[in-house]
Amino acid sequence: MKKIIISAFLLSFGLASCKESFLTVVPETALSSATFFSKEADFVQAVNAAYVPLRAIYNDRHWILAEMHSDNTYYARNILFGAVDGTENVADFAIPTASGVTANDNVLQHYRLDYQIIARTNQVLALIDKVDFNADSKNNLKGQALYLRAFAYFQLVQLFGKVPMHLTPVATREEAASPLATTEQLYAQIEKDALEASKLLFNKSKQEAGRVTSGTAKTLLANLYLIQKKWSNAEAVAKDVVTNDGYKLMPDYNDAFTTTTGNKNNAESVFEVQYMEGSAGYNGNFIYRIVPTPITAAELQPITGTSNPQSLSGENNNIPTPDVIAAYEAGDKRKDISIGYVTLSQSLRDNKVYPYIKKFARAHSLHNNTGQNIPVYRYSEVLLFLAEALNEQGKTAEAAPYLNQVRTRAGLAATTATSQADMREAIFKERRVELAFENKRWFDLVRTGRAKAVITAYGAKVKANPQDYYFPKGAVPPPNAFTVLDDYYGLPAVESALTPHF
């Protein structure tokens, strides 16, 4: 008997806990996707997160590929600092590209960030109709998701021409890589999404400040139609925005751009990427990426206004070229608002004065931490879209007033252009200065078919007078500079290795 009792006692220990539930251990400190998308707040959060990659795109990458890859800004050599090849190559039009693929990191990171937006919005769009909640709110969320997806593809198609297209969330390894969609397929999808978004989204008056609106969606459509040369479609949506959406130009060009905390999402703002100063990680530091160096703390302080300026040495990105400086007409108020100058005592150049982009240099409190927003679309661009759409249809006189609204604010006289061709040039030139450093220039050159001619001429000037383009004495652009003038960037090599499709 005693034997049995002890034996039974021993055996009972283990069997008591030997069941399947013992082996089910779920994560306690993270939500699981299986249960997450079940209520309105979940979709609000998912949409909010879809905006997040834009912060990195605009702060870190977009200006490299869309602005410094043009005749507006250049990459000034600081030979005290080792080269950052990838960025230098972009400015030099010397990105090694083979078989439509490049190893350039800026290209890779921009590509990946856009697909983060796409995956996040696909997740929302796939699941939102399965959950029942307030229709207005749902429409507004769907509209934002559609807009953001369209905008991400819009960036991709402008940069690459052809990219893989995903419209539903990926669930398995096999679904990860999709075939390349053609430019036309991408345009069609962007148009479809943006059009639907323009109908679902709240108008700016009703929308929470900082989110995209029906006006933003229409502006994207106008931009797309201009690229497609669908002039009348462009005219219609741009006019819709001008007539119905209540935007107006800020009286002072300087106020069109936000400070580190103020003036955000103002009357002129159609869409801007949102940042917030502080230690929580929502800040930008754009100005620190583009200020010329080596700069001492004392030289930097007037530009940033911080209490703890620190000296910087690094590469000199996005330095305005003599060409863009010369593009401003005499008396253009925008010139001094947009471009400032700083003398770098430690520069190895004979001329130690460097221009920098002043309209994005706003006083803030702490070094390397800014809260100012970066514009995506401003109302002045909508006006110029409309003027261009009209002029291209031969309605040159009708176009002039819209162009002149922009010129007047800049303190300039009305345009003298009367012929369609002159007006085309006037609008093209106006875009360059009005939207200088807002990442429009390269795409304008491409969509107007001027990229090769303009950059070839610009390259010749750089090579002829390197010191005008911020090279120290004796230094010259690399031999392969201005040799890669394709309209589109090569697709990222790292991704190429992960897909059978390119």
Next chain:
Amino acid sequence: MQKKFILLQGRGNLCVGIIALLLLVATSSFAQNAIKGKVSAKDGESLVGVNVAIKGTTRGTNSDADGNYKLDVNSGATLVFSYIGYLTKEVVVGSQSTINVVLDVNDKTLNEIVVVGYGSQTKKEVTGAVQTITAKEIKDIPVSQITQKLQGQVAGVQINQTTGKPGQGMSVRIRGQLSVSAGSEPLYVVDGFPITGSIGAINPDEIEDISILKDASSTSLYGSRAANGVVLITTKRGKSGQTNVSFTSFVGIQKVPERGRIKMLNAEEFAQFKKEYYEDAGQAVPVEFQNPSQYRDKNNDWYGALLRTAPIQSYNLSLTSNKERVNTAVVAGYFQQDGVVLNNTYKRYSVRLNTDYSISDKVKIGFNLAPQYVFDNTPRTDGDRGTGILFNALHTWPIMPIYDANGDLTKFNQLPGSTGNIFAYPNWVRAANELVNETRNINVLTNAYLQYEPIKGLVLKSTFNAELLNSKFFFFNPSTATSAINVPIPTTAVSIRQSTDNLTWLNENLITYTKSVKDHNFEILGGFTNQRFRQESTRVQADTYADDRLPTIQGALNVNRGGTTNGVNEWALSSFLSRLTYNYKGKYLFTAAIRSDGSSRFGANNRWGTFPSASLGWLVSDEEFMKNFSKISFAKVRASYGVIGNNNIGNYTSYALVNNTVNGVFGNTVATGAVVTSLANPNLGWETTKQIDLGLDLGLINDRIQFVYDFYTKRTTNLLYSVQIAQEAGFTNFNDNIGEIKFWGHEFALTTRNTTGRLKWTTNANISFNRNKVVALADGIDRVYGTFHITQVGQPFGQFYGMQKIGLYKNAEDVKNSPIIPGRSAPGTIKFADLNGDGVITNGGDKDDRTIIGNPFPKFTYGITNNLQYGDWDFSIVGSGSQGNQLLVRHLYSTANLDGVFNLVEGVKYRWRSEANPGKGVFGTTVGGGNYTGIERDWMSSHFIQDASFFTIKNITLGYNINRPNKFFRSARVYASAQQVYVFTKYTGGPNPETSAQGDGNGDGGNLSQGIDLSNYPVPRTFTLGVNLNF
């Protein structure tokens, strides 16, 4: 007598006690006989240090240098003579006064008990590949961790000390086992309990012996945790009939030898380099470098400034007793090692209490309790430029002063930008001294068991084990110092507090039945077990302090939201296990075992894994026909096959998770954002390893030569891998079980007793050849690139990958006639091989010229130990080596940066400066800036790879034994020991060729990228004096 007694009475109770004691001694001595005698071996050789004990008492002695002993014994008592390597002999004392004893050699050391998984066997019966090390063999090695003591001792096990940080950094690889992303460390089992904490924290003095299970048949009872091999640790128990009190201690000093340190430019040489840099570029020389000789006596050795000579000490007091029904062992230890880096201290207080009690002949209970407290403050020494102060100190310009004119430590150093100084360096000495980076661990290991033997041979046993860890981490960066570059002082003070609690419990219920029927011997084991682990942690980060003296949370102006977190980690494991051991006449041996593991870590569709094994052994030497081969005293052949797993795949890897801190900003308002961060895989499972082992054990000339050989081959499949997927999916990876790696190797171990006379000399030597090859990766993927590595089908794992350096371009002619990098090659720049012969040198892409440029795995590893004993003196020397492995010298990316941004290695003095002055052909021209120098610096190439073969004399010990008992002790031993005595190597990348950091410190981690020298904490040379006393 009466008078004396009265006189003393006034002194009180203490004296009464003493007198009582004296009387007792006097009384007992009258009844005893003085016995003396000589202990010798069969060949007449006298045996020194033989333990002579009176059975059932605490009393005893040891034989002296001539083998003589003397002891007072009651008649009728039993004397027990025991001596390592000899059979124990008992003699009943009669009326004689001289007892000479001849001990028989225990040449069949094969009757030694070997601890195996869930039981023990005699060495003779073992059919798996198991190696046992007893604590005695490695007792004098003055280190903190048991794994350090094992270096060079075990065939097939590569043990590297990757960092010199006290209490840390041991890498143990059994049979070269590797996984892509699951862990590769073996499973450590302490007294039957697979622990989850660090083996490094266990006091080596608590350990009796260690069994290393290498093949699948010996490990398969550990199922899904066995693939990396299993290390069984048995802690001390009392020896039969004896009571022992002993005290051991060593004290010593540690120092980093000058030899092996990286040779950097001194201040004058650095200034000279900078001067030449500007001159060669045709630029004006900044004023700081115009006169290099001004720095002649003002060198600042930043690396050296962080090092010091530091003490090490260890004290252990232990009691073991095995009498009547109680077997007790108690070990109390204190260990302190101050690091050779400033402000580094490691202290361990430990106690272990092991008790077994036989309630009756059938019922036995036991308890083990081992609490310990470890304090560790380590400056952030290791890591690359972002984190490690040693790495950073190497880089810092030697013209930057450590001390200011007043003799105080400088705060931070920055020279004008015109000097090319783009990094403001903090004072690393301050960083070491002022930053707090301390961990306090309280760790308790405990077991209890109840064992019942209802009928002879049938044993039921239930054990409960628990392991508790409370770990408190505290980091404080005061406003006066920093360990980061470009941070001005005063900086923002930051504190981090992390508290982690782990609880692991395990219940095992086992039945064993042992039975012999004629010549058939069986043992059957069955059991089921449940184990669960839970970890809870809380981390609070705060910053901006009003006063550095009060780094509390409430003293901070800001609590960092992002750095304030809590975490939970949990897993559960249920298992069934069974084993059959059978032999016929003790010479035909068979074992079969199986374990079935259900794990919470596996995906919902794949919860249970089954791991079987079988092995055969044949004692050839027991066969009749072997009698003719008298030189062969022992021969056994072994063969085994088994399937084992690796479940270190992460606790929640199969789940898709949502991160709800990816927040948006609208206006100046933050809005919570949520993102699905991973893809679910409900089929996720363990990694499977199938292993075959063939072994031969041989004893020659009465086992004076013992030889063990093993060949193994194994295939690991279903490797856990976070397969990179096209990021157009919105995810970076998919966690899957993929691929196949093949491993194979040969292990040889040899023990010889070279001389056995008055001079006893034994040698242990082992050598292991481990190889691996990737057989398959995921479908459609035949290679995986790391920053510096490639893992490619058909090649060994994780090979260094990059450009093949062939020299420097000699002149313009050479550039013109050779393959070049367009726009970037110039006279004096680095020249790579154009492997695809297209005339253009290309790094990556379709026209890639990269190739495999090195192998982080050794061709073979080896160890050799010699022990000599002469009379009371003994001497041992332990060496350990590795041949044919290479390291990536990571610091060269900065310390050979020809732009002079950092301090440089000495070799840069002999760089290419002109066609007429081409230097030694190693380092290229500084002219032309990053477009030219950037190639040499940034393109991964053989420029950075060095052979890191080494042979290290790990330990030399000289000891003197006093075996004559006296009133203070029964036996004593004093010794002098030197650890990490000398490293023979041609490697110049750093002081420690054993190092092998994984990853580049920038997120490219894991086993795919081994063999990177990140200039970790150097391993010091240690000199100690030790004493072992037995009472």
